[in-house]
Amino acid sequence: MRKLRSTLTAVLGLGVIALLPRVASASFVLDTGTPDGSTGSFVLSTSSSLAAEFSITTAEQVTSLAAYLTEGSGQPGDTFTFDIDSGSILGQTKNSLTSLQSIQGIYTADGWNVTNTNFTLGAGTYWLVLEVDSKKDTSGLDVPGESSPANGTAPALAFAVPGTSGRFTSNGAPAIGVQIAASPVPLPASAWLLGSGLLAGFGSLARRRRG
Numbered sequence: 001m002r003k004l005r006s007t008l009t010a011v012l013g014l015g016v017i018a019l020l021p022r023v024a025s026a027s028f029v030l031d032t033g034t035p036d037g038s039t040g041s042f043v044l045s046t047s048s049s050l051a052a053e054f055s056i057t058t059a060e061q062v063t064s065l066a067a068y069l070t071e072g073s074g075q076p077g078d079t080f081t082f083d084i085d086s087g088s089i090l091g092q093t094k095n096s097l098t099s100l101q102s103i104q105g106i107y108t109a110d111g112w113n114v115t116n117t118n119f120t121l122g123a124g125t126y127w128l129v130l131e132v133d134s135k136k137d138t139s140g141l142d143v144p145g146e147s148s149p150a151n152g153t154a155p156a157l158a159f160a161v162p163g164t165s166g167r168f169t170s171n172g173a174p175a176i177g178v179q180i181a182a183s184p185v186p187l188p189a190s191a192w193l194l195g196s197g198l199l200a201g202f203g204s205l206a207r208r209r210r211g
């Protein structure tokens with residue numbers, strides 16, 4: 001009986017440890033690497049958007065979004081937008097999309113332009129769309145491309161651009177530089193408090209039985 005109690009206590013103890021809030025450690029859920037410009041640059045404007053598809057398996061808290069941009073005909077201070085869309089955007093126009101999140105980014109210099117964020121995405125497949133809301137925001141920023149879609153530590157599942165009809169298509173879409181940093185969503189405090197309470201109750205019961 002004593003051996004059984006010890007085994008159950010150990011198992012329950014491991015369960016409580018598993019329920020403890022996970023330490024948030026940000027990592028990339030999307031990282032297509034720094035583009036080499038081998039396929040030229042694509043102008044990010046009101047008529048030209050670029051998108052990258054990615055998926056996550058558990059809930060993640062997005063901490064930053066980044067795009068690799070060069071000045072083109074724009075200038076420092078120009079703004080652009082990161083849109084997060086669920087499901088597939090292929091065959092849809094930019095105006096028909098309903099974004100889950102829409103975050104403004106600011107172009108500061110050639111290279112990675114990072115925007116800090118704080119929102120949660122559940123498990124699923126999403127598209128990160130880079131776009132410009134109006135000509136007042138920017139006269140055009142350049143997005144260098146590359147031929148390989150498999151670069152980076154967390155490559156995109158696919159890339160897409162609006163075709164001649166204005167509908168997103170993956171045919172001929174460039175591989176661009178985008179990143180999404182995120183951390184696992186910790187369990188609520190109530191979950192591990194429940195587990196620790198069960199462990200304390202089991203220990204009390206075991207002590208009474210010994211007495």
